[in-house]
Amino acid sequence: MNVLQALFFPPEQPGGVSSMIPFMKERFVRNSWGMELFYLPRRLRGKGNEPVEFATFDWKAYRGHPVVDKYIQTYKDYVWWTMLRIRQRYDLIHAHHPIAALAMRQLFPETPVLLTIHSSYERELVLNGHIEADGPEHRFLTSLYHELEVKLEQILTVSESFKSYLSHYVQEPDKIRVVPNGFDERRFRPMPHENEVPQLITVCRLVPAKGLDILLAACSELKKRGHSFVLHIIGDGPYRPELERMAVDLDVYEETIFYGYMLHPEQFMPFFDIFVLPSRAEAFGSVFAEAALCRLALVGTNVGGIAEQIEHGRNGFLVPPEDAEALAEALAKLMEEPDLRSRMAGLAEKKAKSNYSLQRVIRQLAKVYEEYRRPEARG
Incomplete structure (x- = not known):
């Protein structure tokens, strides 16, 4: 099974995702899985110009707010970079950021796309004083959760607490799976x-x-x-x-x-x-x-x-x-x-x-991935 791990940040960035995914990939490859990492280079900005449309809400109602405009442009950049760089087909795409997930869904509609939501961008922006709670940027960002629910095969997150947080913004919270981070x-x-x-x-x-x-x-x-x-x-x-x-x-x-x-x-x-x-x-x-x-x-x-x-x-x-x-x-x-x-x-x-062992998270994710293996690949 050939899996693409679609990150947002480069793997050398600090944080739980970067400290886990490269080591996870190494273990999966050692176990005879095909796996690659993909991410948006830090300095790549302002390149994309593909139109953006969401199925569950009109993002243009929020246009003109800095956080929204930056988010949409970054989404366009991710689409542009993906179109430029990815040529092969994958059996499954596991994204680790909403932008990566939505871009991959747009470009690979026939490939199962899973997303692990590792943190709440909108909550951090509120706590850091950059946006107002229930303001337009906050409503835009929280609206994305239902968009992800509708478009993706599976949403995962890293704690029961964060699953509870997400339940306020999706229609079927029971379908969200919890797979805590793992460490080598x-x-x-x-x-x-x-x-x-x-x-x-x-x-x-x-x-x-x-x-x-x-x-x-x-x-x-x-x-x-x-x-x-x-x-x-x-x-x-x-x-x-x-x-x-x-x-x-x-x-x-x-x-x-x-x-x-x-x-x-x-x-x-x-x-x-x-x-x-x-x-x-x-x-x-x-x-x-x-x-x-x-x-x-x-x-x-x-x-x-x-x-x-x-x-x-x-x-x-x-x-x-x-x-x-x-x-x-x-x-x-x-x-x-x-x-x-x-x-x-x-x-x-x-x-x-x-x-929180890495082997534990690999077993859990392998089980999830196998659910989306194409029949012809099961052999």
Whole structure:
């Protein structure tokens, strides 16, 4: 069976998709599947001019809004690039972004197209202050979910929580399947170590949706209480200058290291003690599974897929979003009790290996793919 994995971002981009799909492809190919990756180059913009029509709503009613216009042009660019580059036929196309899915459906109407929705673009835009909730851009983006439902053979997503979110925008939510992300265990090598001063680490894009303002406020509270620590922030984004100013204002700049973007943070993570990320929303939160596989204690917010990975009080702590005081309490407990920290880290690693192994996701996806194998290919 010959499968095309249609990404949006190039595979070297940070995030759950890029950290999983290339390794997944390698395993599938080793198991005698045909599989290729396809994506839109980052610098390719403004090339496409094919008309865009949707079956379930008139997108032109939203034309003139920047997010909508950019989305439609990117869709046109994806169609243009696909027409230019793809010449062969595939038995199945598995897309990992709505634009990729709709473009592939338009160009290959006879080929089954599946889509995994990894995150909510509109929710992140709202949280980051770029669009208004229930404004025209928000309505355009959420309207796409029903369009995808009508046009594709199958929609998958990465957590039960995000399936519940999608259920508000589709007509048959029960048909959505959940396949959590999977991770190649060979990438993660926990290292025995002893840090005299607790080392906190977070890995994310530096945008308001990730809640790092709450993390810095919690760290300020920890310092006021007399706790020693170092906070390592791996990632970059438009919010970084404001976060750096905030660290100064909260008197935690000396305790905080901003590294910028790092391609393979999992090589760095095993030397730290606690992974913390107080996201305001998260469809899955791949970085929590990655941190768990590095045997770190976990602290996250009780939102989305994070709450499906962390069992509060057992393999980590969950705190309410926007609550710096509760976050400081959870971090303080782990910093003060190294035995508890070690026990929770071990249980987090055990759960991640059991639930989020790459082999598990490959088995689940292979079963889905086989459902769409052409009769003549079953032999």
